[in-house]
Amino acid sequence: MKYYAHSLPGKPAAEWQVLEDHLRNVAELARQFAEPFGAAEWAYAAGIVHDIGKYSREFQEMLIGSADNETSSEHTRGPDHSSAGAQVMDARFANGLGKLLAYAIAGHHSGLLDGKSNDASLEKRLRKEVADYSAHPSSIIESIPRLQLPLSLAQKAAREVVAFRVQLLVRMVFSCLVDADRLDTEAFCDQEKALLRCPGVSVDDLREKVREEIERIERIATEKHLQDTIVNRRRREVREQCLRAAQWPPGLFSLTVPTGGGKTLSSLAFALEHAAKYGMDRVIYVIPYTSIIEQNARVFREACGDDAVLEHHSNFEFPQDSYGAQLAAENWDAPLIVTTNVQFFETLFHHRTSRCRKAHNIANSVVILDEAQMLPVDLLKPCMAVLEELTRSYRVSAVLCSATQPALRKSEQFKNGIEGIREIIADPDELYRSLRRVKVHKLSDVTNAEIADRINENRQVLCVVNTRKHARKLYEALEDKTGLYHLSGLMCPAHRTEVLARIRRALTDGEPCRVISTQLIEAGVDVDFPIVFRALSGIDSIAQAAGRCNREGKLQDGGSVYVFIPEDAPPPGYLRQTAEEAQSIIRNYDDILSLEAVHEYFRNVYWKQGDRLDKPDILGRLAEGIRTCDFPFRTIGEIFRLIADDTQTIVIPFNGEARSLIREMKASDSRSIARKLQRFCVQVYPYVVAKLGRAAIEPLHERYCVLINDDLYKSDIGLDWDDPYFRSIEGTMC
Numbered sequence: 001m002k003y004y005a006h007s008l009p010g011k012p013a014a015e016w017q018v019l020e021d022h023l024r025n026v027a028e029l030a031r032q033f034a035e036p037f038g039a040a041e042w043a044y045a046a047g048i049v050h051d052i053g054k055y056s057r058e059f060q061e062m063l064i065g066s067a068d069n070e071t072s073s074e075h076t077r078g079p080d081h082s083s084a085g086a087q088v089m090d091a092r093f094a095n096g097l098g099k100l101l102a103y104a105i106a107g108h109h110s111g112l113l114d115g116k117s118n119d120a121s122l123e124k125r126l127r128k129e130v131a132d133y134s135a136h137p138s139s140i141i142e143s144i145p146r147l148q149l150p151l152s153l154a155q156k157a158a159r160e161v162v163a164f165r166v167q168l169l170v171r172m173v174f175s176c177l178v179d180a181d182r183l184d185t186e187a188f189c190d191q192e193k194a195l196l197r198c199p200g201v202s203v204d205d206l207r208e209k210v211r212e213e214i215e216r217i218e219r220i221a222t223e224k225h226l227q228d229t230i231v232n233r234r235r236r237e238v239r240e241q242c243l244r245a246a247q248w249p250p251g252l253f254s255l256t257v258p259t260g261g262g263k264t265l266s267s268l269a270f271a272l273e274h275a276a277k278y279g280m281d282r283v284i285y286v287i288p289y290t291s292i293i294e295q296n297a298r299v300f301r302e303a304c305g306d307d308a309v310l311e312h313h314s315n316f317e318f319p320q321d322s323y324g325a326q327l328a329a330e331n332w333d334a335p336l337i338v339t340t341n342v343q344f345f346e347t348l349f350h351h352r353t354s355r356c357r358k359a360h361n362i363a364n365s366v367v368i369l370d371e372a373q374m375l376p377v378d379l380l381k382p383c384m385a386v387l388e389e390l391t392r393s394y395r396v397s398a399v400l401c402s403a404t405q406p407a408l409r410k411s412e413q414f415k416n417g418i419e420g421i422r423e424i425i426a427d428p429d430e431l432y433r434s435l436r437r438v439k440v441h442k443l444s445d446v447t448n449a450e451i452a453d454r455i456n457e458n459r460q461v462l463c464v465v466n467t468r469k470h471a472r473k474l475y476e477a478l479e480d481k482t483g484l485y486h487l488s489g490l491m492c493p494a495h496r497t498e499v500l501a502r503i504r505r506a507l508t509d510g511e512p513c514r515v516i517s518t519q520l521i522e523a524g525v526d527v528d529f530p531i532v533f534r535a536l537s538g539i540d541s542i543a544q545a546a547g548r549c550n551r552e553g554k555l556q557d558g559g560s561v562y563v564f565i566p567e568d569a570p571p572p573g574y575l576r577q578t579a580e581e582a583q584s585i586i587r588n589y590d591d592i593l594s595l596e597a598v599h600e601y602f603r604n605v606y607w608k609q610g611d612r613l614d615k616p617d618i619l620g621r622l623a624e625g626i627r628t629c630d631f632p633f634r635t636i637g638e639i640f641r642l643i644a645d646d647t648q649t650i651v652i653p654f655n656g657e658a659r660s661l662i663r664e665m666k667a668s669d670s671r672s673i674a675r676k677l678q679r680f681c682v683q684v685y686p687y688v689v690a691k692l693g694r695a696a697i698e699p700l701h702e703r704y705c706v707l708i709n710d711d712l713y714k715s716d717i718g719l720d721w722d723d724p725y726f727r728s729i730e731g732t733m734c
Helices: 019-037 040-049 057-068 082-092 097-106 122-127 138-142 159-189 191-195 203-223 230-245 263-277 290-304 323-331 341-349 377-393 428-434 448-456 468-477 493-509 539-546 574-588 595-614 618-624 633-639 656-667 671-680 686-692 724-729
Strands: 004-006 252-256 282-287 310-312 336-340 365-370 397-402 438-445 460-464 484-487 513-517 531-535 559-565 648-651 681-684 697-700 704-707
Touching: 004 019, 004 057, 004 159, 019 040, 019 159, 040 082, 040 097, 040 138, 040 159, 082 097, 082 122, 097 122, 097 159, 159 191, 159 323, 159 377, 159 618, 159 633, 203 230, 203 263, 203 282, 203 290, 230 263, 230 428, 252 263, 252 377, 252 428, 263 282, 263 290, 263 365, 263 397, 282 290, 282 341, 290 310, 290 336, 310 323, 336 341, 341 377, 365 377, 377 397, 377 595, 377 618, 428 595, 438 539, 448 460, 448 468, 448 513, 448 531, 468 484, 468 513, 484 493, 493 513, 493 671, 531 539, 539 559, 539 574, 539 595, 574 595, 595 618, 618 633, 648 656, 648 686, 656 671, 656 697, 671 681, 681 686
Parallel strands: 252 397, 282 336, 282 365, 310 336, 365 397, 438 559, 460 513, 460 531, 484 513, 531 559, 648 704
Antiparallel strands: 648 681, 697 704
């Protein structure tokens, strides 16, 4: 009797996929994926038995039934068939190595499980009574290779370190298995779809295009006699140093370049040259905010071509004719990926198959972490741990890229730091001094009225504050609204994009332009003001605000940044603590943006955080189960969140497109429509939704609320609920 892995609707059994073929295909493909990090035999072993439970009579009867109903078995799991392979591995390797593989096999459909739990767990799956699968060929079991820990994991280390390394190996093998299984199933069940997955360009192709783009930029500078300006000389030096450093052996790097120093294109040039030299498969550009992604992706597309950049984040909607790119986003099978911190790190700590599937393609890559100072403090230790292990064991070169490099290096003051970081720029201090384009002035305590008067005195000025509430107060304090703009998270992204376009036009045309904004404008937004006011905050935030001042270096005497202490103290918690640390730096340093001051600030912030550098205790939870290989994969996947999800979404009927999407969403709870609606959403705390009530909002599929009172959304400030209670407690969100 023949046993099958997948049926085809309306096709005879002779055309179905033979189960043994599927097992061997997946095993070989998984082996190929795991070769870069020395776990080829592990991945092969997982693949060869992952579906061995399909040799049961119950599963084969399900296949026959699905074919009779003309339902593709690609979307029909039927009886549990993954527990069998997990049990095979656990029994075959009694030293615990089999149990590690059992996680990957048991979870290849539903996700990684906790080792032990009151709910679903690997322990329960290993004890579960499964359908008889003894009809499998003996050659399947005979082909399971002997397992040994990869050499990179065999070295002695502290228990917490060993636990982290072992669980990451499990995750990577899991990723190899899931992707290989999905790809082989797709190749059999949907050949047309499978053919669309072939990347159109290689790392070498992109390297040549970026070289040509750099030559074009330098040629234009020569034609316009700009090549000898300080800024252009320094940008050229930065590029040259990046290209030289690309020849260094793989590992951990830092790239410390002030705003305006050409960091974006230079870091890409480094990554592509480095990847080409060392046979790496891709470059992954990781960015904290979508506003920076869109800007950087635009630069990359200009250099590499529209089809060369895979932009992958929650706000990006793939064009209808880019089906190949949509498929590549599933597993990051592309040479240049631009993504967010959320996508990158949660891929490495999640438990769901859809999120973990692409993890193995992070191996053998160059990872650029732009704005590295934005790594979340509450999760800094696990984020640093995964970067260290990726560069140590998975052929990854990681670049911490920033104008204000955080003090992540291991030292006496910061024992939790990372060892072996190499700085690409020969003299970052000298580069900072030569590109310094602003003077920072320290103001004493000022009232909102006094700041409003100062703003009124200037024709073009930006004022950045810490909370929505403060931004609203200052905006209302300015009676003359001519050339006055407001930006905050109470405006949906589409609205903010429109306002930023008007701001840029006003600045370019020399028109009045006074902007009151929360810190969202600091996230790499390309605007250039002669004067910037910044409410007291962390030194990194002050530096980001300064990056919006005299950005192009056109002011002969430089721009002016005024740091002021607002009449309302920053909200309690991390924001207030960083502001207090900044005050200490302001007292002790004449130039608070010097690299020495920035390093001192980050050292103080990290040192005082203590256990909060791993607030959910990710590393501790992993270490608890190392002796019995009981890792809480599902639990960690649920608690590792770079962005707190304690807010609720209000969809704004901002324009005709938004209203049309809302109508479509009401008719169909579609993930594709939900992504398109991201541009028209505002995030608020639950109390706001509760206070607005049914008179103002309408529930939508239990996940969203739609604003139905148009009077509550204003063209200048966004969502406006004119209630004293709301206005008095409105919090820290930007």
